[in-house]
Amino acid sequence: MSIVIVPGIDGSGDRHWQTLWQRADAGMVRIELASWSEPDLEDWIAALDDAEARARAVDPGSGILVVAHSLGCLAAVEWLGRGHGAGVVGAVLVAPPDEAIAVFPERCPSFIGIARHPPSVPLLLIASSDDPFCSTDATARLAERWSAELVVAGDLGHINSDSALGTWADGRRLVDDFAGRVFSAAA
Numbered sequence: 727m728s729i730v731i732v733p734g735i736d737g738s739g740d741r742h743w744q745t746l747w748q749r750a751d752a753g754m755v756r757i758e759l760a761s762w763s764e765p766d767l768e769d770w771i772a773a774l775d776d777a778e779a780r781a782r783a784v785d786p787g788s789g790i791l792v793v794a795h796s797l798g799c800l801a802a803v804e805w806l807g808r809g810h811g812a813g814v815v816g817a818v819l820v821a822p823p824d825e826a827i828a829v830f831p832e833r834c835p836s837f838i839g840i841a842r843h844p845p846s847v848p849l850l851l852i853a854s855s856d857d858p859f860c861s862t863d864a865t866a867r868l869a870e871r872w873s874a875e876l877v878v879a880g881d882l883g884h885i886n887s888d889s890a891l892g893t894w895a896d897g898r899r900l901v902d903d904f905a906g907r908v909f910s911a912a913a
Contacts, residue, residue, distance in 0.1 A: 727788050727909060728781035730814075731756040732774065734796025734823075734886075735831060736763055741887040743894035744795055750893070755781045757798075767836035770801040775810060782813055789815035789912055791905050796821050796859070796884065799851075800837050803872060806845030816848045816908035818901050819874065821857055821885040824864035842871070848911070849874035850904040852897060854882040854889075875904075 731744050731754050738744040748754040757773040760766075774792075781790045790813045794802040799822035805811060823830060825838050851874040853865040860868070862878065869876035877900060883889040891897070 727753065727905060728785045728790045729754040730774070730777045730781050730790055730792045732777075732792060732794035732798035732802050733757070734798045734821075735765055735834065738795065739887050741890075741892075742795075743885075743891050743897060744793070746893045747793075747898065753784055754793075755784060763833070765797060765831075765834045765837060767801065767804065767840065770798075771805050771808070771810070774801065774805045778811055778813060789813060789909060791815065791901075791908070792817035793901060794819050794822075796823055796886070797831075797834060797837060799823075800825075800841045803841035803845060803849075806847060807841065807843045811845075811847070814847055815912040816850070816904065817845065818850045818852065818904060819872075820852045820897065821854060821860065822851065822865075822868055823859040824861065824868070826864070827859065827861075830859070844871065844873040848904075848908045850900065851876050852885070852900055853878050854880065854885050856881045857884050859884055 755777050757777045759773050761769040799819040851869045
């Protein structure tokens with residue numbers, strides 16, 4: 727199994743669980759962007775295509791799992807919804823933002839109104855009960871819209887570096903369990 731890591735706006739810093747997971751697992755491939763701080767959706771879509779190709783090169787015979795955080799969730803769902811990601815067998819979406827809230831970044835206009843349709847692969851949405859970027863009601867609506875399995879992992883903020891989760895072992899267990907189920911179903 728290969729994993730494509732899709733961070734949110736500004737990327738995932740050195741203390742972010744995505745970065746820590748990638749350092750510990752050579753089978754993970756991170757998207758590479760020109761527009762981390764001024765997100766351009768088409769740049770993110772192209773970066774996902776590139777990361778999928780690199781993930782296939784890491785483990786040519788296996789499927790790919792996407793693990794996205796924050797704004798990366800919207801990009802991943804849009805990418806999959808457009809029919810990209812033929813090698814993807816599932817996606818984990820951690821703390822997707824609600825574009826309707828006042829704090830949605832103004833520098834992300836190309837991300838408004840996207841990700842409206844469920845992808846054709848299984849999705850796991852992991853949320854926090856106190857995420858400043860997405861209420862629990864909005865999270866439930868996103869899970870329903872995307873036909874995603876929803877896990878509310880407790881009071882973890884935006885599930886980012888500020889949450890001080892370290893390697894976020896509980897999250898890794900959720901991802902590994904989900905991966906086991908979707909890869910078994912795909913076999």
